[in-house]
Amino acid sequence: MKTIGIGILGLGTVGSGVVRVLQKHHDDFLRDQEIDLKLVAVSSRRDIQARQLGLADIYSPDPSHVTANPEVDIAVELIGGTDAAYQHIQAALRANKSVVTANKALIATHGRELMSLAAEHCVELAFEAAVGGGIPIIGPLRHNLASNRILSIIGIVNGTTNYMLGRMSDAGLDYATALAEAQELGYAEADPAADVEGLDAAAKIAILATIAYNTDIRLEQVPTQGISSLTPTDMQAAAEAGYVVKLLAVANRSAEGIDIRVHPAMVEQSHPLASVTGVFNAIYVVGDAVGETMFYGRGAGEEPTASSVVGDLIELARHQTYQKVIAQPVWDTEDLPLADGGKIASRFYLRLPVLDKPGTLATSASVFAKHGISVASMVQHGARDGQAELIYFTHLAPTAAVETALTELTASGLLTNAPSCIRTMNAGE
């Protein structure tokens, strides 16, 4: 049996996890999968992790020790970022090595181009770990569900914000306290922007949409709304109306093209996504044949991410062990257009902080009416010290109309603070 040489770039948390899984399960993979995975080269800036893992003899600080090493059949990129990692992956592919990566930002920016480069060199590029950590989702979309026209993907793909929203909802914490708690527990970075502003989720939904809709969709094309303006009042109003608030990454196939976006949303408590709590992730997929499916698990962390990286390694190694020709055709893309997000209609939850005085309700209602937004319900919350909050639920309304109405309400001086705007998600919509 051919030994498959593995080289790893980057020995941080995930890199070390991958090494440990390879060491622990080498014999299992030999027996169960009939493949012989051998770690032959590692590279990282400093040698401390390599020494701790007993890999000093195959360590070099020079990345070409992996990317240009003739013993390496598959290179694993776990450096992160879009600069050095991009160079190293290109170098490895050009040297006819298959590549496994967990780098969501890079794949969401240069994925299609790197896939083409891999195909040119008759090697493979795999990135199951880039979305949903340990959850198998790229594989099922590419293989098992390839029989479907995918109609909708709705993901809870950021554990940090899902944890925070849960705490704001269950314990009534405000945003700042929930963030501080998440940081203390190691769930949020010191600079939490990528998580709380929705950029991490945007990269992931761009990757999923690119695969599911066979259309090149990049990170910068995903409109993103974060969670920093949400308050415990929003959570309470959601609960009273039968919803929970989640940060959703959405990519629908609509008549107008791909409707892609990241934003907080109210999810009906009976929807499978509503029960995804804490740092867990889930990706809900609707296909024309399969109907509704959902994939659930740990979206981050050393071991879950290592699970997906090594899963890819096993798959690529089996191809190299048992197949003379590597199969990765360069697909024609479907090149679907992006839909105009402003025309997408949703039911909205709108919270307007106002002065508690006669006429504010009438004024706000008339602005909604003027823009054709039909109101399903309205209640006034917490009038105190001359302040109050008007809580609206609308019927289906185009996003652009709601945005215009909110801009107009803000400009009118009626609002004492920024309004809150959350889409609701109902079964069958």
Next chain:
Amino acid sequence: MKTIGIGILGLGTVGSGVVRVLQKHHDDFLRDQEIDLKLVAVSSRRDIQARQLGLADIYSPDPSHVTANPEVDIAVELIGGTDAAYQHIQAALRANKSVVTANKALIATHGRELMSLAAEHCVELAFEAAVGGGIPIIGPLRHNLASNRILSIIGIVNGTTNYMLGRMSDAGLDYATALAEAQELGYAEADPAADVEGLDAAAKIAILATIAYNTDIRLEQVPTQGISSLTPTDMQAAAEAGYVVKLLAVANRSAEGIDIRVHPAMVEQSHPLASVTGVFNAIYVVGDAVGETMFYGRGAGEEPTASSVVGDLIELARHQTYQKVIAQPVWDTEDLPLADGGKIASRFYLRLPVLDKPGTLATSASVFAKHGISVASMVQHGARDGQAELIYFTHLAPTAAVETALTELTASGLLTNAPSCIRTMNAGE
């Protein structure tokens, strides 16, 4: 590009669904997957469906029209049963055709042997649709999660019983009424035994365990308890204690071997499996690296099942189009023993119908004590007309001890009716 010839045996509900997906998406598969799937032969007992589907010109009642047809590259077996289907699959594999099947009973009985036959002939045998209908689970277990030592699989894999249990719980229906309703809706067969006695679930968990634990486990080795003895009282007691009742198919890797079984169980309301309602299925998998994952979707029906069958067809067709050598090594099995089910400890819910008279509580409690079963809580329900029910929740107790105690209680004449015995499932157990 090579055209891949498809032959279908059986044009019932699923067979017709597969034909429709192939007709509808031929051009999508060509563009997105670069494969050309062509239906070249169909066979069924009568020609009516072939004529309805516009396939009269490639129809024959003779199965060898598919299994011995030189134009057929991949044969799809959708006849069901373990007699004729077994012969036809063997014939196709011996004629060097890959085979896709949705036949759970056959794979749970002869799966390993047919996989070996396929490997001998350098072709493939795929059966994603045999478990969980449209839910991708065989693929993820074989590929993405192959990096893990799988520790536990817990499935809700029978939609009929999940629907019935939901109605018994939510609407307070008794078993017979729930069954009649399920039959009326087409969710249950006229002869419901395979579903309600747990045999359908047993076949599915045997297949999953065979894949996940790389050990040959057959249907007849799975101890099975059905749902026919459950009453609305059980559902209500479960709800009061924070549980929902589900028919679970369980396969754990324990120190003693594979602990495999099918039975009703109480699932904590906060567990992801608790929110799987109606005819939906879900398979909850725990791996040593990935941690907890769950795969959710429609477990039956024409279109979901066709989704999995055609997913397998695409995968096998890609292998045949882009690879000179088909890769399906014959694995060495791990040959794990089956665990002694009697030694498996669970927390049990036990309902004892008794005469409402002094001493019954003391007598039943003493029988439990004698067999080392520690009681966590006891309440008496519904004393009326001299009848009452004692509802026990136990601490962890070996299954055999509980069975012996119940046998002894029944023999003692204390019980006025059959007792109810349901394991509870707690997070982390």
